[in-house]
Amino acid sequence: MSSDRPEPAAIPTLEHVAVVAGVSRATVSRVINGVRNVDPQLQEVVRAAVEQTGYVPNHAARALVTRRTNSVALVVSEGEHRAFDASDTPFVGRIFTDPYFGRLVAGLFSALRPAAYSLTLMLAETDEIRRQLVGYLRQGHVDGVILMSSHPQDPLPRILAETALPLVLTERPSIPLRATYVDVAQSAGAALAADHLVARGCKSVATVSGPLDMGAARDRLSGFRDRMARHGHPYIPSVEANFTRETGRLATERLLAQNPALDGIFAANDLMALGAVLALHEHGKRIPQDVAVVGFDDSNVALASRPSLTTVRQPVEEMAAEMARMLLAHIGQPGRPASSVIFEPTLVVRESA
Amino acid sequence: MSSDRPEPAAIPTLEHVAVVAGVSRATVSRVINGVRNVDPQLQEVVRAAVEQTGYVPNHAARALVTRRTNSVALVVSEGEHRAFDASDTPFVGRIFTDPYFGRLVAGLFSALRPAAYSLTLMLAETDEIRRQLVGYLRQGHVDGVILMSSHPQDPLPRILAETALPLVLTERPSIPLRATYVDVAQSAGAALAADHLVARGCKSVATVSGPLDMGAARDRLSGFRDRMARHGHPYIPSVEANFTRETGRLATERLLAQNPALDGIFAANDLMALGAVLALHEHGKRIPQDVAVVGFDDSNVALASRPSLTTVRQPVEEMAAEMARMLLAHIGQPGRPASSVIFEPTLVVRESA
DNA sequence: CTGAAAGCGCTAACAA
DNA sequence: TTGTTAGCGCTTTCAG
Numbered sequence: 001m002s003s004d005r006p007e008p009a010a011i012p013t014l015e016h017v018a019v020v021a022g023v024s025r026a027t028v029s030r031v032i033n034g035v036r037n038v039d040p041q042l043q044e045v046v047r048a049a050v051e052q053t054g055y056v057p058n059h060a061a062r063a064l065v066t067r068r069t070n071s072v073a074l075v076v077s078e079g080e081h082r083a084f085d086a087s088d089t090p091f092v093g094r095i096f097t098d099p100y101f102g103r104l105v106a107g108l109f110s111a112l113r114p115a116a117y118s119l120t121l122m123l124a125e126t127d128e129i130r131r132q133l134v135g136y137l138r139q140g141h142v143d144g145v146i147l148m149s150s151h152p153q154d155p156l157p158r159i160l161a162e163t164a165l166p167l168v169l170t171e172r173p174s175i176p177l178r179a180t181y182v183d184v185a186q187s188a189g190a191a192l193a194a195d196h197l198v199a200r201g202c203k204s205v206a207t208v209s210g211p212l213d214m215g216a217a218r219d220r221l222s223g224f225r226d227r228m229a230r231h232g233h234p235y236i237p238s239v240e241a242n243f244t245r246e247t248g249r250l251a252t253e254r255l256l257a258q259n260p261a262l263d264g265i266f267a268a269n270d271l272m273a274l275g276a277v278l279a280l281h282e283h284g285k286r287i288p289q290d291v292a293v294v295g296f297d298d299s300n301v302a303l304a305s306r307p308s309l310t311t312v313r314q315p316v317e318e319m320a321a322e323m324a325r326m327l328l329a330h331i332g333q334p335g336r337p338a339s340s341v342i343f344e345p346t347l348v349v350r351e352s353a
Numbered sequence: 354m355s356s357d358r359p360e361p362a363a364i365p366t367l368e369h370v371a372v373v374a375g376v377s378r379a380t381v382s383r384v385i386n387g388v389r390n391v392d393p394q395l396q397e398v399v400r401a402a403v404e405q406t407g408y409v410p411n412h413a414a415r416a417l418v419t420r421r422t423n424s425v426a427l428v429v430s431e432g433e434h435r436a437f438d439a440s441d442t443p444f445v446g447r448i449f450t451d452p453y454f455g456r457l458v459a460g461l462f463s464a465l466r467p468a469a470y471s472l473t474l475m476l477a478e479t480d481e482i483r484r485q486l487v488g489y490l491r492q493g494h495v496d497g498v499i500l501m502s503s504h505p506q507d508p509l510p511r512i513l514a515e516t517a518l519p520l521v522l523t524e525r526p527s528i529p530l531r532a533t534y535v536d537v538a539q540s541a542g543a544a545l546a547a548d549h550l551v552a553r554g555c556k557s558v559a560t561v562s563g564p565l566d567m568g569a570a571r572d573r574l575s576g577f578r579d580r581m582a583r584h585g586h587p588y589i590p591s592v593e594a595n596f597t598r599e600t601g602r603l604a605t606e607r608l609l610a611q612n613p614a615l616d617g618i619f620a621a622n623d624l625m626a627l628g629a630v631l632a633l634h635e636h637g638k639r640i641p642q643d644v645a646v647v648g649f650d651d652s653n654v655a656l657a658s659r660p661s662l663t664t665v666r667q668p669v670e671e672m673a674a675e676m677a678r679m680l681l682a683h684i685g686q687p688g689r690p691a692s693s694v695i696f697e698p699t700l701v702v703r704e705s706a
Numbered sequence: 707c708t709g710a711a712a713g714c715g716c717t718a719a720c721a722a
Numbered sequence: 723t724t725g726t727t728a729g730c731g732c733t734t735t736c737a738g
Contacts, residue, residue, distance in 0.1 A: 011491070011493075013730095013731060013732085014731065014732065014733095015731080023708080023709085024708065024709045024710075025709090025710095025731090025732080025733090026708070026709060026710080026711095026733080026734080027707090027708060027709075029732070029733060029734085030707095030708085030733095033733080037707055037708085038707070038708085039707065039708085042707085042708085056488045056489075056491050056492045057492060057731085057732075058417070058492060058493055058730085058731050058732070059416075059422075059492040059493050059494045060413045060414075060416035060417040060422070060493060060730080060731080060732090061413075061417050061714090061730070061731035061732040061733090062731080062732055062733075063412075063413035063416075063714095063732095064411070064413040064414050064417055064714050064715065064716090064730090064731080064732070064733095065713080065714050065731085065732055065733045065734080066714090066732085066733070067714085069412075069413070071473065095455075096454070096455030096456070096458045096459045097452045097455035097456060097459075097653070098455070099450050099653075101449070101455065102448075102449030102450035102451070102454065102455070103449070103450060105449045105474065106449050106450075109474075109476055113476070113482075118473055118474070118475060118489075118494070119473065119474045120424065120471055120472065120473045120474070121427075121458065121462075121471070121472045121473070121474055122471060123462055123466070129466075135409045136409075136471075138364075138409050139409045139410060139411060139412040140364075140411055140412055140413060141412045141471070245656070245657075274657055281659070299450075300450050300653075301653060301654070301657045304627070304653075304654045304657045304658070305657050305659075306658065306659045366714095366715060366716085367715065367716065367717095368715080376724080376725085377724070377725045377726075378715090378716080378717090378725090378726095379717080379718080379724070379725060379726080379727095380723090380724060380725075382716070382717060382718090383717095383723095383724090386717080390723055390724085391723070391724085392723065392724085395723085395724085410715085410716075411714085411715050411716070413714085413715080413716090414714070414715035414716040414717090414730090415715080415716055415717075416716095416730095417714090417715080417716070417717095417730050417731065417732090418715085418716055418717045418718080418729080418730050419716085419717070419718095419730090420730080707738105708737100708738085709736100709737085709738080710735105710736090710737080710738095711734100711735090711736090711737100712733105712734090712735085712736100713732100713733095713734095713735105714731105714732085714733090714734105715730105716729100716730085717728100717729095717730090718727100718728090718729095719726105719727090719728085719729105720725105720726085720727085720728095721724100721725085721726075721727095722723105722724085722725075722726090
């Protein structure tokens with residue numbers, strides 16, 4: 001334009017748009033934010049100016065005044081040292097590679113995107129990092145938090161629950177907490193597995209459990225045992241494993257050593273069921289003719305496995321979508337009391353049982 | 354909204370800290386940001402005040418003035434859109450469930466966290482969303498972008514490359530682009546497969562390739578053929594497939610029809626290798642005794658498969674860490690020219706070959 | 707219905 | 723070395 005001005009250059013601001021449209025910044029702001037009281041004609045002019053300048057609102061400036069970032073955090077927290085993790089796979093690798101994580105993210109997105117919210121990923125592996133994290137969250141970096149924490153000693157659920165920050169947990173907290181959460185009916189799912197094995201005619205059934213310091217693992221174990229007892233099987237051997245394929249294999253070896261006549265196994269997740277399949281094959285057992293195997297989760301490996309896995313399905317995507325919706329609700333109405341939603345699992349029958 | 358006034362729980366600001374410490378905001382700011390020229394004694398006073406007030410800097414305010422958000426985006430882009438649906442495996446589910454994704458994220462974090470950067474996840478499934486995305490990124494929501502895009506027709510790599518936004522691609526762009534990227538030596542990986550099959554004594558080898566409009570698929574095919582030629586096998590039959598299990602199965606059927614004496618197959622990814630295994634089983638072939646199979650990726654199905662898959666492994670975590678480092682470098686020095694780093698793959702020998 | 711003006715909380719010249 | 727003072731770009735009363 002004028003020669004005394006350098007170069008209009010870079011990113012257009014609300015001010016530029018206002019000048020082009022011949023209105024005030026306030027009016028442009030109103031149009032952009034869809035505030036009603038604006039002359040339709042002016043709206044058109046402003047819209048054209050926005051188009052022409054290629055204006056996009058500055059996120060930081062907007063967040064500074066509205067105190068909203070339109071983004072939430074997915075915090076993945078894990079205890080310092082897992083009870084019997086002898087594997088060399090670092091925690092980050094394990095958790096992010098777990099199919100559950102992918103399904104969770106996918107489900108969250110399905111509900112977050114329509115609301116124009118974005119997702120920031122955060123890890124909390126150590127106490128040090130956990131401390132930083134809390135500060136980070138309180139900076140107003142995000143409007144709310146989805147917390148994935150399964151370790152019972154993890155202090156993060158309690159710490160975050162005490163914050164005013166909107167929060168949703170991906171499972172029932174291991175200690176009583178006034179926090180919103182979504183979970184699956186764990187013991188009901190395990191009972192489904194028990195029913196199925198009994199219905200198949202299994203006489204000698206055992207189970208590979210998850211780490212028993214985790215609520216979900218405990219619930220699945222007790223749910224399975226309770227239902228088996230009701231079917232007339234008062235004693236169900238179990239070996240504790242670590243939700244990984246390798247520990248599942250090892251656990252099954254031990255089960256097999258204790259009882260060679262085993263004809264049914266319930267593994268508390270699919271990865272461990274995969275390990276069970278492996279061990280059974282090594283012992284020349286046919287599946288499901290000699291030993292029937294039921295997993296839990298219905299992760300993608302359940303289908304890829306050979307034989308494909310009969311498994312208890314958690315509707316993870318739907319659960320995650322619900323978490324996102326609940327979080328959004330909390331963000332929208334700060335005073336909202338904590339609540340919870342429990343989803344029913346279903347049995348997916350495939351080849352392994 | 355009640356009539357009484359329950360302490361607004363006011364978040365402390367720099368101003369509060371300054372008052373408590375009896376200094377100016379500027380000084381507090383300097384201490385917090387580690388700017389040198391501050392009296393050590395005053396530093397102590399300020400630090401105490403920060404502690405006492407529980408102050409954490411406001412992210413939006415800081416970003417507004419520094420023009421830095423200290424966060425980067427991981428953009429996952431795919432050509433076609435599939436609606437979210439629990440029964441089908443939608444794109445989101447597929448990609449997030451793919452172990453590659455988890456390994457990528459883990460690797461990114463390992464380099465991002467020391468730099469105090471956070472990661473925002475973004476999906477680009479449709480053109481509509483892609484358009485919004487570009488605006489979103491330009492809002493200054495993030496300082497840079499890691500772009501995961503494998504479809505050659507995807508316009509996003511070009512669009513983002515034309516933006517001034519610091520950008521790193523997770524693979525070599527299918528069209529020439531002045532963009533920084535990290536990739537694995539595709540043809541070298543295929544050559545590894547060739548060496549292994551030859552070393553096993555395979556005499557009649559064929560390959561199932563990926564879609565040849567994708568650079569990676571082309572590179573793997575030519576890399577395989579070149580190395581086989583060097584081993585004295587000038588002609589290697591190939592059938593093009595689509596990186597899925599089913600197309601891998603079909604392609605193997607055709608290969609088998611053309612040459613029943615086949616004794617080695619290189620599939621350009623693990624899913625197709627799984628399809629090959631399936632087809633071979635149906636034809637009564639034993640693996641690896643009758644036909645050896647080598648895949649590519651070392652994805653989770655490689656382990657879950659029976660027999661487990663011998664496959665070419667990409668050092669994804671290391672690659673991702675490098676991507677993050679390169680992105681940070683670009684953020685730090687805006688004028689930095691595009692560059693690329695190529696990693697060497699390794700062969701993971703399991704049961705199938 | 708529109709504009710003027712006051713900040714949001716912070717950093718970064720520029721003075722002192 | 724420290725304080726003063728402008729803003730960063732936006733939303734939002736409050737007048738007009």
